[in-house]
Amino acid sequence: MRFSEQSRVWIYQSDRELYEDEVKQLHEILNKFAAEWTAHNHQLKAKAEIRYNRFLILIVDENQAGASGCSIDKSVNFIKRLEQEFGITLLDRFNLAYREGEKVLSAPRDEFEDLLRSGKINSNTIVYNNLVQNLEQLETKWEVPFKDSWHNQLFGNLITT
Numbered sequence: 001m002r003f004s005e006q007s008r009v010w011i012y013q014s015d016r017e018l019y020e021d022e023v024k025q026l027h028e029i030l031n032k033f034a035a036e037w038t039a040h041n042h043q044l045k046a047k048a049e050i051r052y053n054r055f056l057i058l059i060v061d062e063n064q065a066g067a068s069g070c071s072i073d074k075s076v077n078f079i080k081r082l083e084q085e086f087g088i089t090l091l092d093r094f095n096l097a098y099r100e101g102e103k104v105l106s107a108p109r110d111e112f113e114d115l116l117r118s119g120k121i122n123s124n125t126i127v128y129n130n131l132v133q134n135l136e137q138l139e140t141k142w143e144v145p146f147k148d149s150w151h152n153q154l155f156g157n158l159i160t161t
Contacts, residue, residue: 003047005136007061012079012090013097013130015106018053022086026050033078034058052104054097055128056082056090059135096151099126099143116158123147123159 018026030048037044037060045061058075076091083090094109098121107115115121125146132142146152146159 003045003059003061003135005134007059007135009132009134009138010058010075011128011130011132011138011142012056012058013095013106013128014054014056015089015092015095016054017104018050018086018088020053023050023053026056026082026086029082030056030058033075037074054104054106055130057138059138093130097128097130098146104128113155113158116155117160119160121146121159123152127151 027048027050030050034044034046034048037046047059049055049057049059051057056079079090082088089095092108095106096109096112097104097106098112098115099105100120112121121127123146126143127146127149129142129144129149129151131150132138147156
């Protein structure tokens with residue numbers, strides 16, 4: 001199934017790396033949710049992905065039917081249930097992800113700031129912009145160097161030289 005580059009995207013980042021058995025289980029649960037997701041009794045053209053055993057991504061191609069407030073509420077409630085079932089946090093927007101070598105890690109805001117001050121995160125460190133709005137941005141603006149991200153606007157003064 002092909003999705004438009006303008007398909008809406010919601011990214012939920014786990015506060016920890018998911019275990020392989022959790023990923024397998026979550027794939028099944030997410031796919032079932034996407035297949036049954038509706039807006040005003042209209043089937044949404046939706047799919048779900050898990051990237052790096054950490055990011056749960058919901059995608060809706062609104063060319064078929066648009067995601068409404070009610071359908072978005074359904075997805076948020078669904079994500080809250082996943083948090084409880086798997087003992088993870090997915091809705092904390094100040095749990096910030098970054099790449100260290102081949103590994104994707106995350107840190108709460110205070111710890112992230114400490115990593116910047118210590119130089120463990122620098123202007124070239126890849127960070128994740130979970131605020132991207134569509135599939136095109138997911139592919140081009142989600143994984144970016146710190147210097148090119150919204151993180152730089154908020155935390156750039158903390159980078160050591």
